[in-house]
Amino acid sequence: MKMDNSPARGTRDLLPSAVATRDHVLATITEVYHRFGYQRIETPALEDITRLTGGQGGENEKLVFQVLRRGLPGTVEAGTPLAELVDLGLRFDLTVPLTRFYGNNQATLPLPFRSFQFGPVWRAERPQKGRYRQFYQCDIDLIGEPSVLAEVELIEATAQALAGVGLSGTTVRLSDRRFLSALAAAVGLAEETWSTFFIGLDKLDKIGWDGVRAELTGRDLPASSVDAARERIEALTGLSADKVADTLSDTVPSLDDSVVADLGTVAGCLDELSGLTWEFDPTLVRGMGYYTGQIFEVGHPSVPFSLAGGGRYDKLIGRTLGKDVPACGFSIGFERIVDMLGELPRKDSVAVLFESDVPLANVFRVAREVRSGGRTAAVQPRSGKFGAQLGRLEAAGFTSLIHLKADTEQPEERPLGK
Incomplete structure (x- = not known):
């Protein structure tokens, strides 16, 4: 039987040029986050299956790759529950592992704790x-800070990170899950229907108000409530920083004063950041059910999707620790950013090509001199047709060539592709 050498379905191999772009993006983001005091941590790819399916990950819990227990026989009895066969799963995000990490290590961590994570996840x-x-x-997360210092810092740091990789002109959209709950209550929706309302509202940018209304009324939500929600939401759209607090109080009088004040504070701080555009978006929902306060996303005019998103989740760590800990996080869409940037311009890279009669010590001496100036040099024997080999070197990313022959006294460097 012929072996299939392609990657597993839904995965991919990455060529050196693609990895170079990813390394550049990661290095830039890392440098910015380090300037804000975030420290990188690592967590395992595998987590206990009960943690991954414990209600912290919303719809993502349906996408967990589950891992069979060790020592199972080759066949199992028909009707055996899956729960008896599985004990681990591959993490579907970095937030759920972070809550376990903090619960296990909180005694040795500073408070507040600024966490930075980068790694693969599976869905x-x-x-x-x-x-x-x-x-x-x-991801970056600020754990142990109850004030909106966390929200402002996370947004500023992430905006700078995106600008650092070349994505200027981004817009931050800001809202609050407590506002959404107060809005739903204010228009007369029963609490058990709120999640349905939020899910429908989250589709507004795709299907418009007529589509949202049709979907929600089709799920037995009163048309009068949906229309009232639309009226209030439209009154809150396009607010300047100095209008957010007063308009929120007028539109949803039942909203707690502290929520209004916090949104006003964050809006005022964002207004002072040069080069950053923001807007209060009363339709912003975000899918994760663990958010308890402010939520935010970053968009770019060139793409229809968000580049980063996050929010406050003050109850999530408590599920592990047994007591609530204030926490706020922001996740950058790393893959989306890399795809937007494409391949980076090639960096200066020298191929040191040598004929078989050239002493190897001489070859390495030349390469060493190139590297001493901070440049890349790779040694390679001459083989095959010269033109074809030069083509392969150029395709591999080399920008120039030093060709060593036995009678070469002073080797010269020349550019490839010319």
């Missing part, structure tokens, strides 16, 4: 363009 997605079963996430 049993239906493979398609832009959706992979293995991909990388890049």
